[in-house]
Amino acid sequence: MNPMKLHIKSFGCQMNKLDTALVTAALKDARFNLTESVKEADVVLINTCSVRDHAEQRVISHLGHLKHIKESKPDLIVGVIGCMAQRLGDKLLEHEAVNIVCGPTQIPQIADLITEVIEQNKKELAITEQIRKPAPQPDSDALEEFESAYGIEAKGIPGQAFVRVMRGCNKFCTYCIVPYVRGPEVSRPPQAIIDQIKRLADDGIKQVTLLGQAVNSYEYKAAEKTYSLADILAKAAEIQDIEWIKFVTNYPTEKYFDEILQVMADSPKVCPYLHIPAQSGSDKILKAMNRRYTADWYLSLLDKARAIVPEIAIAGDLIVGFPGETDQDFQQTVELVKKARYRNCFVFKYSPRPGTTADKRLQNTVPLQVKQARNIELLAVQEKISEELNREFLGKTVKVLIEGPSKKPHLNAAENQNNPQLVARTATDYIVVFNAPQSLAGQFTKVKITKTTPLTLFAELTASQE
Numbered sequence: 001m002n003p004m005k006l007h008i009k010s011f012g013c014q015m016n017k018l019d020t021a022l023v024t025a026a027l028k029d030a031r032f033n034l035t036e037s038v039k040e041a042d043v044v045l046i047n048t049c050s051v052r053d054h055a056e057q058r059v060i061s062h063l064g065h066l067k068h069i070k071e072s073k074p075d076l077i078v079g080v081i082g083c084m085a086q087r088l089g090d091k092l093l094e095h096e097a098v099n100i101v102c103g104p105t106q107i108p109q110i111a112d113l114i115t116e117v118i119e120q121n122k123k124e125l126a127i128t129e130q131i132r133k134p135a136p137q138p139d140s141d142a143l144e145e146f147e148s149a150y151g152i153e154a155k156g157i158p159g160q161a162f163v164r165v166m167r168g169c170n171k172f173c174t175y176c177i178v179p180y181v182r183g184p185e186v187s188r189p190p191q192a193i194i195d196q197i198k199r200l201a202d203d204g205i206k207q208v209t210l211l212g213q214a215v216n217s218y219e220y221k222a223a224e225k226t227y228s229l230a231d232i233l234a235k236a237a238e239i240q241d242i243e244w245i246k247f248v249t250n251y252p253t254e255k256y257f258d259e260i261l262q263v264m265a266d267s268p269k270v271c272p273y274l275h276i277p278a279q280s281g282s283d284k285i286l287k288a289m290n291r292r293y294t295a296d297w298y299l300s301l302l303d304k305a306r307a308i309v310p311e312i313a314i315a316g317d318l319i320v321g322f323p324g325e326t327d328q329d330f331q332q333t334v335e336l337v338k339k340a341r342y343r344n345c346f347v348f349k350y351s352p353r354p355g356t357t358a359d360k361r362l363q364n365t366v367p368l369q370v371k372q373a374r375n376i377e378l379l380a381v382q383e384k385i386s387e388e389l390n391r392e393f394l395g396k397t398v399k400v401l402i403e404g405p406s407k408k409p410h411l412n413a414a415e416n417q418n419n420p421q422l423v424a425r426t427a428t429d430y431i432v433v434f435n436a437p438q439s440l441a442g443q444f445t446k447v448k449i450t451k452t453t454p455l456t457l458f459a460e461l462t463a464s465q466e
């Protein structure tokens with residue numbers, strides 16, 4: 001059989017991007033060639049996200065486009081994988097364009113599902129029936145095997161790789177669909193994670209980012225010891241060629257917090273960067289969200305993090321317009337952002353997700369215009385803080401890991417026309433843009449900051465790389 005052409009499109013978070021990379025590596029192994037063009041493809045896979053309505057709407061519109069293409073190319077196979085596949089299951093399979101619906105737990109089966117569609121000319125559904133029950137052992141073993149086999153090939157940006165340390169979530173924030181599409185928390189065996197990082201290091205990877213929905217909940221009970229994320233970070237830091245280790249996303253909790261922050265303080269390889277979403281500054285709204293802390297307690301956790309790791313950069317997420325959020329509640333969120341002094345924060349307008357507790361029990365009371373206005377106001381507050389924090393970098397020399405060419409031209413594009421504009425990040429996850437040869441992608445370098453904006457630091461390569 002001639003190699004088939006695969007086009008794969010990914011929506012959503014880092015976790016989804018990692019799944020896309022794993023599936024791509026597995027299908028390349030099964031003799032698929034990647035194509036950028038949907039029209040050239042024999043198989044189109046869409047890895048979907050259900051966290052926001054907007055992401056699901058984009059998938060539906062993409063499927064409409066594929067239905068149109070299938071009219072002149074009826075053999076085209078279309079598979080929907082990921083969270084939306086698990087959420088909608090056979091409803092999605094009814095869509096005229098769709099041949100395969102495959103949930104996140106079933107991705108190791110994807111090559112077989114495609115073969116079955118070709119050979120038997122029928123639609124295929126592979127999702128978990130009872131998503132909140134621990135996955136049956138064969139499924140769980142297959143996922144671990146899949147991750148170990150292809151995790152090493154699933155590298156994205158040069159020099160960098162993502163490594164999942166756990167799957168699923170047990171927190172049940174009332175607005176969030178993740179526990180219902182990714183299932184209960186399952187931590188991967190420590191040795192499997194460390195072996196994977198070692199192989200990535202042997203393959204030239206310099207930075208790993210450990211992934212989990214609530215990554216600091218990582219907990220693996222072995223006969224003699226219970227392992228936390230702190231243990232994984234410490235072990236990963238012993239791997240010689242790994243220079244930077246990051247981890248996202250953290251849930252605000254005391255459990256293992258000090259241990260994790262202490263490893264960060266003790267190891268120069270564990271980057272002093274903590275993404276730890278607050279979601280709201282109002283205790284009433286936090287309670288309605290089933291976030292298990294108050295705003296003051298959250299801020300005291302940030303104080304503790306800064307006491308243990310003084311150079312730490314903290315990032316957050318906030319939701320505006322959650323049901324019942326009054327102007328007063330929103331102003332408490334503004335106050336929290338002012339006190340938290342995030343290096344950056346992501347602000348989301350609440351959108352109800354079918355199947356979540358908030359959607360079932362709470363009225364979506366805040367009008368869209370109000371959500372929009374609050375979104376703009378909060379971003380403006382953060383922008384001022386980011387601008388102040390970024391300005392402190394002026395004239396300083398920082399170490400960065402270069403990602404590659406900048407996708408969009410930045411302000412100082414005219415300053416050095418000899419080399420392309422590259423994007424890099426500091427250990428604290430600040431974005432730095434400068435002109436340098438593209439061949440440096442994937443390398444560490446030192447740059448001097450020459451200009452700052454709220455979102456970006458601009459720099460030039462320093463003569464000395466000491």
Ligand code: SF4
Pocket residue numbers: 169170171172173176177178179213214251
């Ligand atoms: S911690 Fe909350 S917001 Fe994050 S994935 Fe779990 S349920 Fe969703």
